[in-house]
Amino acid sequence: MEITTLENFYRETASLIPEGISKEIGHFNVFKIDEIAAQFRAKQVMPYNRRAYYKISHISGRNKAEYADKVIDIEKNALLFATPKIPYHWVPQDENQFGHFCIFTADFLVQTKSGVILDDLPIFQPGGYPIFQLTDEASEDIAYIFRKMYKELASNYAFKYDLLRNYVLELIHYGQKLQPETALYPSHTATARVSSLFIELLERQFPIESPHQKLSLRTARDYAERLAVHVNHLNKVLKESTGKTTTDIISSRIVQEAKILLKQTDWNISEIAYSLGFEQVAHFSNFFKKQTSFTPIAFRS
Numbered sequence: 001m002e003i004t005t006l007e008n009f010y011r012e013t014a015s016l017i018p019e020g021i022s023k024e025i026g027h028f029n030v031f032k033i034d035e036i037a038a039q040f041r042a043k044q045v046m047p048y049n050r051r052a053y054y055k056i057s058h059i060s061g062r063n064k065a066e067y068a069d070k071v072i073d074i075e076k077n078a079l080l081f082a083t084p085k086i087p088y089h090w091v092p093q094d095e096n097q098f099g100h101f102c103i104f105t106a107d108f109l110v111q112t113k114s115g116v117i118l119d120d121l122p123i124f125q126p127g128g129y130p131i132f133q134l135t136d137e138a139s140e141d142i143a144y145i146f147r148k149m150y151k152e153l154a155s156n157y158a159f160k161y162d163l164l165r166n167y168v169l170e171l172i173h174y175g176q177k178l179q180p181e182t183a184l185y186p187s188h189t190a191t192a193r194v195s196s197l198f199i200e201l202l203e204r205q206f207p208i209e210s211p212h213q214k215l216s217l218r219t220a221r222d223y224a225e226r227l228a229v230h231v232n233h234l235n236k237v238l239k240e241s242t243g244k245t246t247t248d249i250i251s252s253r254i255v256q257e258a259k260i261l262l263k264q265t266d267w268n269i270s271e272i273a274y275s276l277g278f279e280q281v282a283h284f285s286n287f288f289k290k291q292t293s294f295t296p297i298a299f300r301s
Contacts, residue, residue, distance in 0.1 A: 026108030030149045033099045055082040056171050057101035058142045062093035077139035081123045081130035087197045100146035123176050132178045195241040211271035218277040220246035255291045262300040
């Protein structure tokens with residue numbers, strides 16, 4: 001499954017990049033859901049599950065959100081906070097989908113006086129389920145903020161992006177004050193979903209495109225924490241569905257990437273070892289030889 005980058009998003013939705021954003025640090029845009037929903041209706045899944053940006057959505061309509069081994073049913077109105085680091089699937093249950101959503105990169109909020117670090121905020125923490133069902137009154141409050149965003153983005157106000165940053169923060173703080181009212185239900189497809197989302201997370205770590213890039217998830221525990229499941233449960237699920245342990249799958253994918261880097265780049269062994277999460281070259285060499293029967297140098301030559 002292809003990661004939805006900003007470039008892919010604009011290509012798929014045939015949307016225009018907002019005027020003046022090229023002069024800003026980071027990226028921001030806001031959309032009306034009903035105006036672009038037809039682009040994705042044939043897929044039956046909103047394009048939220050793989051993305052390289054943050055998203056805040058106010059959605060009216062029947063929907064279902066699937067997180068690892070949990071399912072959240074949305075009957076009417078919901079506020080959703082999405083981060084690139086937590087995978088989930090958003091499945092509309094009917095064609096009557098309305099509301100707004102905004103997309104932005106972490107850099108967009110760099111210029112705020114508070115110096116917001118998005119991943120430090122509770123609403124974007126791994127292990128959470130940042131979807132809130134809304135009363136009609138709360139839904140109108142959120143809709144009003146989005147309408148202000150939509151209107152401001154089209155204005156000629158010289159400091160409109162500063163104002164838009166404030167609106168984004170207002171939505172974030174509104175969400176953080178909400179208490180989750182949604183019941184979480186296990187599903188008979190939970191095992192398949194955990195396995196699928198694990199593979200999705202794993203593949204998101206690749207390809208390694210620079211010797212300065214480093215894997216952020218290296219161990220079975222890293223993946224379990226990101227998926228909000230116990231490491232033993234993750235291992236059991238993968239063993240049942242693939243016949244392999246979590247560590248075996250991770251190791252196999254790292255070896256696959258190591259082979260590509262050894263054959264297709266001129267990076268030295270130390271750079272490759274670092275990018276794959278090994279602090280010492282010797283540890284990488286021992287790992288690679290155990291997996292392939294070759295040392296990295298022998299494989300390269």
